[in-house]
Amino acid sequence: MGRVTLVRFFKSSGDLDREIEAVPGTNLLDLAQASGQALEGSCEGSMACSTCHVIVAAEDFGRLPPASEEEEDLLDLAAHANRRSRLACQLAVPDGAPFSVTIPPSAYNLDR
Known part of the structure; x- marks a missing residue:
C-alpha cells in the first residue's frame, strides 16, 4: 500500500471513535465521510460553509x-470553533506520525 498515516477521529467527548489508515495527501473530509464520521460537508468542499469543521x-x-x-x-461562523479549528475540506492528510482531529459536538450529517 505504500506510506500511510494513521488518522484518529475523536468524538466531542474525547473518546476515540475510529482510526483509519490513509495515504498522505488524502482530503480529510472525503476520508471522514468514507469512514462514517458525522461531517456534513454540505457545500461539497467548495468552501462555502463550515459544516466540515x-x-x-x-x-x-x-x-x-x-x-x-x-x-x-468561515470558521468565524462555526459553532464550537477555537484556535485549532480547521475545515476538513481544506486539509490533506499529512505524512508521518498519526494525525488526530475531534469532531465538534455541533457536527451532524443529514445522510446519517
Missing part, C-alpha cells in the same frame, strides 16, 4: 499549512 489536536496543528483568509472567515 474539525478541531485539530494541539500536537498536530503545526504540521498543517496555514488557513486561508477565506477559511478563517
